[in-house]
Amino acid sequence: MERILVTGANGQLGSELATLSSNYPQYEWIFADRTKITLDDLDTLQSQLEDIKPNIIFNCGAYTAVDKAENERELAFTVNHVAVELIAKYTFKNNAKLIHIxxxxxxDGSSSIALNEDEETNPINIYGASKRAGEIACLKENPNSIVIRTSWVYSKFGNNFVKTMQRLMQEKDSINVVNDQIGSPTYAADLAHGMISVLESSSWIPGIYNYSNEGEISWYEFALSIKEIGGYNCNVGGIPSASYPTPAKRPEFSLLDKKKIKTIYNLDIPNYKESLKKMFI
Known part of the structure; x- marks a missing residue:
């Protein structure tokens, strides 16, 4: 029986994979939180991998505190780059499959059309730079890896924009949300399904893929959809990013083109609103 190791097990994506795992009893699933897989201690990580001996790794663990990363560069790069490099080396040496998120x-957000996998990268914050370094290391150390880029992830699990909006819209009469950052949300349950579909496919084509839900919206429009589906009475206003400064810059436009993963793996990707409704059920 093949053994799947899921890092970041308590995160949004790891939790959604755990929910789905019972539908795939042909695998032995190991869900590793920080106590089982230590991404910031590389000696420990190496011995943990050798103990677990996974045939497949879904690397969902990451340093994701975008603003804090500006002051915690070393930690962000250790988790998002150097640990990924080690995992990729392990999977290559042991002929294990790796899907890295x-x-x-x-x-950098300067595009005005959906970004495909071959577009030039140019991160504008430490988090983005650490994740790009991880992509490069992953594919260098294990050219058989699959890297999936995603955006604006939310879920019933963990902390995320949708849950924050749900709370604020019930607590406040009015809120403001930035209206000049464009992209598309990703329901973590959809991405989890997509990852398993890739694994279960008869073909394994290494490289970078994009995955998010369909639709092109701003965070403000996303908030309006949350208000509509939730039936909240809160007044939602749109503001420019300049009115809501953050330590880390965000890309103004980061809509992902999903043609590659849809074509190669025959994935049917839902519209963001369709998936958002599922979270409210």
Whole structure:
């Protein structure tokens, strides 16, 4: 029986994979939180991998505190780059499959059309730079890896934009949300399904793929959809990013083109609103 190791097991994507895992009893699933897989201690990580001996790794673990990363560069790069390099080396040496999760933040946001996998990367914050370094290391150390870039992830699990909006819209009469950052959300349950579909496919084509839900929206429009589906009475206003400064810059435009993963793996990707409704059920 093949053994799947899921890092970042308590995160949004790891939790959605755990929910799905019972539908795939042909695999032995190992869900590793920080106690089982230590991405910031490389000696420990090496011995943990050798103990677990996975045939497949879904690397969902990451340093994702975008603003904190500006002051914690070393930690961000250890987890998002050097640990990924080690995992890739392990999988290559042991002929194990690796699906590594990356981000739209590898782009600078200067595009105005959906970004495909071959577009030039140019991260504008430490988090994005650390994730891009991880992509490069992953494919260098294990050219058989699959890297999936995703964006604006949310889920019933963990902390995310949708849950924050749900809370604020019930607590406040009015809120403001930035209206000049464009992309598309990703329902983590959809991405989890997509990852398993890739694994279960008869073909394994290494390289970088994009995955997010369909649709092109701003965070403000996303908030309006949350208000509509949730039936909240809160007034939602749109503001420019300049009115809401953050330590880390965000890409203004990071809409991902999903043609490659849809074509190669025959994935049917839902519209963002369709998936958002599922979270409310």
């Amino acid at each position: 990356s981000t739209d933040y590898v782009f």
